[in-house]
Amino acid sequence: MNDLQPALPVLSARDLCREFSLPGDRSLEVLRHLDLDIHEAEMVAIVGLSGVGKSTLLHCLGLLDTPSSGQITYRSGGQTWQSPGLNEPQRCGLRNQFIGFVFQFFHLLSDLDVLENVMLPAIVGTPKSDWKQRKPQIEAKARTLLETVGLAGREEQAPGTLSGGERQRVAIARALINNPRLLLCDEPTGNLDSSTSEKIHTLLRQLHEDLGTSILVVTHDPDLASRADRRLAMIDGRFEKSADHPSD
Amino acid sequence: MQYQTFLSKRYLKRRWAPWAATVAVALGVFSLISVLAVMEGFKLEMKERIRGSLSHLVVKGSAMRLLVGEDPLLQAARQTEGVEAASPFIETLAIYKSTVLDYCILRGIDPSTEPEVSDFDLYLLSDDEIEQLQADPFRMLPEDRPPPDPQRVADVFSLERRRQMLRWNLRGDAGVGFAEEAPPQGLVVGIEALRSGRLALGDIVQLSTYSPVSYEPRIGKFIVVGAFQSGVYEQDQRWAYSDIRALQQLLDLWDEEAQDMRISGISLRLADYSQASQIKDQIHQEISRRMDLDPTEEDAIPWRSLEVKTWENQRENLLQAVEIEKRIIAAMMLLIVAFAAAMIFLILMLLVIEKNRDLGVLRALGATRSGVVQLVLKQGMFLCITGAAIGLLGGWLLTENINAVHESIYRATGLRLFPPDIYYLEQIPAHLRWQDMVLVCAPTLIFGFFGSLFPALWAGRRDPIKALHHE
Ligand SMILES: Nc1ncnc2c1ncn2[C@@H]1O[C@H](COP(=O)(O)OP(=O)(O)OP(=O)(O)O)[C@@H](O)[C@H]1O
Numbered sequence A: 001m002n003d004l005q006p007a008l009p010v011l012s013a014r015d016l017c018r019e020f021s022l023p024g025d026r027s028l029e030v031l032r033h034l035d036l037d038i039h040e041a042e043m044v045a046i047v048g049l050s051g052v053g054k055s056t057l058l059h060c061l062g063l064l065d066t067p068s069s070g071q072i073t074y075r076s077g078g079q080t081w082q083s084p085g086l087n088e089p090q091r092c093g094l095r096n097q098f099i100g101f102v103f104q105f106f107h108l109l110s111d112l113d114v115l116e117n118v119m120l121p122a123i124v125g126t127p128k129s130d131w132k133q134r135k136p137q138i139e140a141k142a143r144t145l146l147e148t149v150g151l152a153g154r155e156e157q158a159p160g161t162l163s164g165g166e167r168q169r170v171a172i173a174r175a176l177i178n179n180p181r182l183l184l185c186d187e188p189t190g191n192l193d194s195s196t197s198e199k200i201h202t203l204l205r206q207l208h209e210d211l212g213t214s215i216l217v218v219t220h221d222p223d224l225a226s227r228a229d230r231r232l233a234m235i236d237g238r239f240e241k242s243a244d245h246p247s248d
Numbered sequence B: 001m002q003y004q005t006f007l008s009k010r011y012l013k014r015r016w017a018p019w020a021a022t023v024a025v026a027l028g029v030f031s032l033i034s035v036l037a038v039m040e041g042f043k044l045e046m047k048e049r050i051r052g053s054l055s056h057l058v059v060k061g062s063a064m065r066l067l068v069g070e071d072p073l074l075q076a077a078r079q080t081e082g083v084e085a086a087s088p089f090i091e092t093l094a095i096y097k098s099t100v101l102d103y104c105i106l107r108g109i110d111p112s113t114e115p116e117v118s119d120f121d122l123y124l125l126s127d128d129e130i131e132q133l134q135a136d137p138f139r140m141l142p143e144d145r146p147p148p149d150p151q152r153v154a155d156v157f158s159l160e161r162r163r164q165m166l167r168w169n170l171r172g173d174a175g176v177g178f179a180e181e182a183p184p185q186g187l188v189v190g191i192e193a194l195r196s197g198r199l200a201l202g203d204i205v206q207l208s209t210y211s212p213v214s215y216e217p218r219i220g221k222f223i224v225v226g227a228f229q230s231g232v233y234e235q236d237q238r239w240a241y242s243d244i245r246a247l248q249q250l251l252d253l254w255d256e257e258a259q260d261m262r263i264s265g266i267s268l269r270l271a272d273y274s275q276a277s278q279i280k281d282q283i284h285q286e287i288s289r290r291m292d293l294d295p296t297e298e299d300a301i302p303w304r305s306l307e308v309k310t311w312e313n314q315r316e317n318l319l320q321a322v323e324i325e326k327r328i329i330a331a332m333m334l335l336i337v338a339f340a341a342a343m344i345f346l347i348l349m350l351l352v353i354e355k356n357r358d359l360g361v362l363r364a365l366g367a368t369r370s371g372v373v374q375l376v377l378k379q380g381m382f383l384c385i386t387g388a389a390i391g392l393l394g395g396w397l398l399t400e401n402i403n404a405v406h407e408s409i410y411r412a413t414g415l416r417l418f419p420p421d422i423y424y425l426e427q428i429p430a431h432l433r434w435q436d437m438v439l440v441c442a443p444t445l446i447f448g449f450f451g452s453l454f455p456a457l458w459a460g461r462r463d464p465i466k467a468l469h470h471e
């Protein structure tokens, strides 16, 4: 796409710190002056011990949590957003349009069927006045995505009746409905058996290649980590100097 | 479609518990509406009955000196714009002996003009009607009576009628001290006095009273020539009517100074009762003006202290008691609505707790805090408004069909929820005013709003990260 200039990262975090205050005037430094760049169409895996702060990082990057200090920059097309400096609607807009979340526990809404779950971010992001006009488009997109993740024909099913792997596929489709620039996945296969995990890994990689969406994935799974373009090991609240392409 | 509407629909479609709040709101609104409608109907009915035996306006003198100058007073009143008719009256208390000692409020009226100012002609019963009503103690007059005939009022006090009643009375023994040529004065009593057996048609009653002027005890014999039913129990039991001239004689109301008979006051009928307070002032002015004139002048009315009252002024205490009763009941019944709002609160709290994770997901997917607040608020208000609408509709339907409903309850259970003998009503009166609907719905919606607001704000303040942490 951008061959002439070296493209700027889709997301860059600079000097990110996150401190939790604990009872009794103590505090817990989880992220310590962390830097991170994620480039266009790049898949990055973050690995690290439990409790090291991977989820915390993802929450900060996903604008669900506010870092104690440091900047995060989001870029899409010619536009740039810098946090801090965003108001609530901007943060919500970025969460809705720029970022897609995939969680370990799928987090589908049990009152909606599969198709509605996939459409949900688009429903949230579409103003009332545009809904009538855009609904067919959104629905078609959701059906296509469900087909892509291998769940064609399951649109009307309740999420509660799906297997874990299928639920995660629905969640991935949901994360992609608004064409986000960046997919944030927190242990997407942490709750699945190895053969199901393997299929999800393949799907993620394939989507990544087909759609060109940047992916940041936190995982304990060596198989998934090995499929990333870059692997970052988190130790003590920051990234260890890492071997960039572990699979090479 | 906003996602709030979309999700609210899904949430409410798959759960029955939230609808319990709707049912509670509906029941609250329903009962409030029905009770207020019945109380309002009751009030109107009572007002109508009380009003019927009173006139729109009365001009009254003081209890001791009364008023003098019947003719110029009537003339002054009739000349005032908006006054349709005027008639003199006398009001006093009397004691009589039947089976026991009893008292009555004795009203002297002018039989020829009284029907123009009050509904006395309407309430006056025919002999057949008296018989029917005495046969059934709960019975009210049928709706389809022949229209009132003013002539009947004159007839009932007429010499002919008195003679007829006396003849009837004399059938058995002959020792009442009256000859047929000179029968006693006629007395029309309330139907309840007949029903209770204290008096009977044709009875000769000895009324003991005092002259309000000389304070001398006065005794007069009257013959019961007729009966009336006003629909106000107390009046039907205690009030008695006689000819004003006879009463003036009995009470010795001759005013030496003015060379005229005294009267208690005059009753007026207005063309439009809504003008009453204005006309009241005008009449007061006009009569005061004439009282200030030199006694030799033609229009002059001898000076006496004077007051002009609407019939509502006269019965202020009673009417106010009913109004206050209505308000107190409404206030107490609002507790039901408050309870319903508390239910909305609890149900929404449960929903927010249950859907905590969903709300976290929504935030992660880009919903704003205020969006989440709206989502909960919308559901609460939807439950509340639906409940209020159902309650309103139900209340309206009940109000429209209350007697049919009451009748079927009576037939099914044998229970009279509204015993006609106590309320003196054959039908349950109900009247739904839009003011009462607003009075019920506004607090319901306000309570519902606050009942929903707190769970909504609470939902908006929840931390999405914590919500997402666990399955
Ligand atoms: N709200 C909080 N208050 C206090 N401490 C917190 C809070 N959130 C996270 N922590 C702490 O921050 C540390 C990092 O947590 P985090 O969830 O990011 O770890 P993680 O790397 O994702 O671990 P895992 O691999 O087990 O998911 C933990 O020690 C955790 O106890």
Ligand SMILES: [Mg+2]
Pocket: A054, A055, A056, A186
């Ligand atoms: Mg984690």
